[in-house]
Amino acid sequence: MTWVSPGHIPSTVEDEGRHYIMKPLTAKGKASFQKHATILFLVAPAFILFTTFVVLPVLQSGYYSLFQWKGLGPLNNFQGVGNFIRAFKDRIFRIALYNNVKIVIFSLIIQLPLAFSFALLVARKKYTGSVFFRGLYFFPYVMAEIVIGIIWRFIYHPQHGLPTLFSQWFTADKMEIGLLGDTNLAFWAIFIVVCWKYIGFHMILYIAGLQGVPEELEDAAVIDGASKVQVVFHIIIPSIRNTIIISVFLCIVGSFNLFDIVWAMGQGGPVHSTETLVTYLYNFGFKRFAFGYGSAIAVIIFLICLVFNLFYQKYIVGEAQK
Amino acid sequence: MANVILENITKVYPGDVKAVDNANIEIKDQEFVVLVGPSGCGKTTTLRMIAGLEEITEGTLTIDGKVVNDVPPKDRDIAMVFQNYALYPHMTVYDNMAFGLKIRKFPKADIDARVKEAAQILSIGNLLDRKPKALSGGQRQRVAVGRAIVRHPKVFLFDEPLSNLDAKLRVQMRAEISSLHHRLKATMVYVTHDQVEAMTMADKIVVMKDGLIQQIGGPLELYNSPNNLFVAGFIGSPPMNFIEGRVADNSNVFDAVDFRLPLTSQKASLVASYKGSPVIFGVRPEDLTLDPKGTEDNAVTGSVLVVEQLGEQLHLHVEMKDATIIAKVPPQTKVAVGDKVFLKPNMEKAHFFDKETEQVIR
């Protein structure tokens, strides 16, 4: 689970030439040295932590990915791009990649439009209920994915779960429905949970965007004769364009980082049918001490995310700077 | 209390931007000096250099006889009132005023006495427990001033302190700061872009433009004998009227093509060396009078564009071929838009400026 949020997606920071306070007020060279020493001292902890746990691991991943390595001993079994070729030749890796892509696509055509519709419905204060709805839909987002996974595993329980229960209402005989045990249905069962967790999050994003759209704009459009649907498509959607791009971006990157829920609901099974890239990395890289191979999978995940980051930077940051 | 002397002060920002160029200002003990000019003229930079918030590139700054170029702000014994008040939002009014004293480790009783005294002077005693967020603009302004007062500094610095207040409050606070000055008998340096504040409050005004000091003098001095076109146009409202023309060959007539103005002998001798050359004629709106018997040969001639009735006077905007001028006339004057009018200037109070250098001709 990543806590990346739109507020936290950085665009390049630029100094707008403001004046700073701490400046040499005594003999210049000495003061400048002292100042830089102080600054160094204060930034050092952040930088050490950052280098050790973010920069270094990324570089290590890239390096390890070129070797066949069990995690112990020297790295001497150089593979070049062998690990990458092996991955793409592996049917299960392709299933994992395919599942991730499926999650992205169906999130984009089901989850986000639903979240947007909710936002339209509850972004208004008019009903007393809307604040409650907002709070409720968003709550799953702050819950641990592993807990969500466990809860839903029991909701899908073949004997005592809700699908089985509902089926009893419609058919006379007691039929057991084990969604998570069915290689065709398990993916959809998990997808329902992913939506359950993230719809509220995207809804909150859209609400924030909608609240930034001046009401006058819509009033003007209505006076110009626009229908409700036209207002949505011609006024509201263009006005919250950036929010939509952010939401799409987070949805895509989030999908490629999916692990806990999938792991909790079947560890990628049954028969690897719900494997995602990260569960694949865990199951086939980490768990089997194939650290070199696992690192290659990590690099693939990085590269995929990087591509979308670049798109994002181009569209959001590029637009913002115009 | 102390004097402040700026000697050849220059401020250059990175990228060779000269914000203040060779400024020389002498601020006497207990004097109220106003730095005034349009935005970007260097007045705030000058004030910030006095405060120590801005490094001095060149020159010498002396406070109370001591060179303070390299003295940090806290040791300069100055206090400053900021444009946005800069009240600490997480502290109460009392703590805001007491903060500087606490940092300087004043005894508690002393702090309390000073805060109470300042609160009483500014009549904000009932607000001491509030946070700045719960105050109106005017109240915040008082607290900001109070924070400066409690310190009993050698010099008070004000950076456009009234610009965030509405017009009515501004007039009131203007008077209060003036009376505070008399009461505290302190040296005060005040920055504003509003010439009315400068005129009403200052003992001495420093007019700046593009980093250069244009003129230093008392309010009336600047009003009556501006050094150049800029000062003439900046001080006074509505501003001085300027009309381009040339000194006629016989040097006793100002020729503005559409009309001519005969010069008094004193003015004529002043502009004698400009015979046949272009000059700018300047006259204040109140020094123009409607003359029904005027002609193109002895009065400013044009047609009325706008009539503004202010009650105590009437502003006539008169359009000429390539300028519009304003005249202040008695409120009962009967004129209509489109009328052709003749305005007779008080030539004693007229000014002539060199068109090239824009300096006044004396």
Add this chain to the structure above:
Amino acid sequence: MRRYNSFRSISTGTLKWLFLGFFFLYTLLPFLWLILSSFKTNYEFTTAPFSFPETWQFENYVKAIRISGLPRLFVNSLIVSVGSTALNLFVSSLGAFVFARERFRFQNLLLNIIIAGVLIPIIGLMVPYFKIITTLRLYDTKLGLIVTYAAINLPISVFLLYGFMKRIPRELEEAAVIDGCSFRQRYSRVIIPLSRMGLVTAGIFVFLYSWNDFIYALLLTSSVKARTLQLGIRFFVSQFFTDYTAMFAAIVITILPSIIIYIIFHDKIIHGLTSGSVKE
């Protein structure tokens, strides 16, 4: 803030209520089902999953605590989450302060590198993290998790706090300088108190991340001495075997802190999440 309310009649009508109602159930049902089940007997759970319990079985909770070793997991989680939040805020607030309020060489470059860390899919770093933590001899320790969580969230915190501190008017700090504040006093008496909102927001994010994280707890610990709640949960299924309702009680206990934090801070969470996206 002015609410969005001019969008009148598209949403009126039964369709809208059906829509909202369906998703209302979709969101609420799992919670409702979980909480109700946690108070039932196992017999009731299997025969009447949606009825209210005939008698509220509070002993499920007693059993849950006894069987699962919840208190220990809970304390571990709390230590890890509080520790990583404190470490993270300390380190990132110092860094953010310097980045936001001072000027020095390579400032923008360094800052951009740090906050670009937000975009790195940390979850892919399993192998290096395992190596680093074992090399530092922090494997299977709470300190190992504390340092890891604090570091993972560093880019986010620096970015958030930087944003907050950058917005503090420069004049306030100048007033502090004139009031006689030293460098340290400016940090401790002006900037930190004024960044309280930012610290709270960043703190909640780090805390929730640490509290909810599963994968690094799974990777970097092995024994019960550093086991966190989320990791402990995966053993519930085997621990409780067929005593489902006691297990549900245990799960309810694990999500209580999230619910409490959410109820208290949901405004700040939402604000923190959306602060960057509204600037259209």
